[in-house]
């Protein structure tokens with residue numbers, strides 16, 4: 514049993530397959546994180562049902578009523594995360610830009626998974642752009658979130674080949690399979706402050722940042 518599981522909050526906007534693998538990993542008594550809450554900015558996010566079925570607390574903080582007031586929306590997210598005692602936040606297909614207000618509050622303990630080998634292809638439509646560019650190596654990245662889009666310190670990356678007949682869907686599925694291996698490993702590495710044995714095709718980059726301070 515992990516001595517003290519760190520309380521993690523997950524932010525989603527949709528399908529939630531990366532969320533699901535984090536929930537699965539956290540069921541292991543030896544995994545150093547527990548999932549305290551799943552938040553979605555979209556009421557119709559399919560991942561909410563997955564989380565509920567797993568017995569995890571969920572909350573919807575719909576961004577639409579806040580219109581352009583991103584900080585007010587983020588205040589609501591932060592209030593719920595803090596109320597749940599969350600120490601570490603994992604973005605898992607959370608498709609909204611976060612302001613410095615939110616990023617600063619969780620500095621060093623806010624992770625994101627991105628479907629490219631950053632710094633290549635930040636932003637959206639990564640698989641289509643990789644195919645268009647003719648890149649032969651693609652993959653995914655878990656990184657700490659900073660104010661700059663998809664540019665924070667890299668915790669782990671997993672690479673996959675781009676094959677001649679790949680469609681966007683086929684390539685996305687190949688990358689997603691690696692995302693599902695990589696995210697639980699990277700979260701564990703952040704918490705433990707150690708590198709882990711990378712999965713096939715993955716490399717964990719050092720030095721890892723300091724693990725977050727123990728909870729009060």
Ligand code: GAR
Pocket residue numbers: 525527528529530531532560605606607608626627628636637689692
């Ligand atoms: C994943 O491929 C994730 O890397 C990507 O969205 C997908 C979410 O799938 N994230 C981004 O593009 C963030 N910019 P999921 O909801 O099944 O985890």
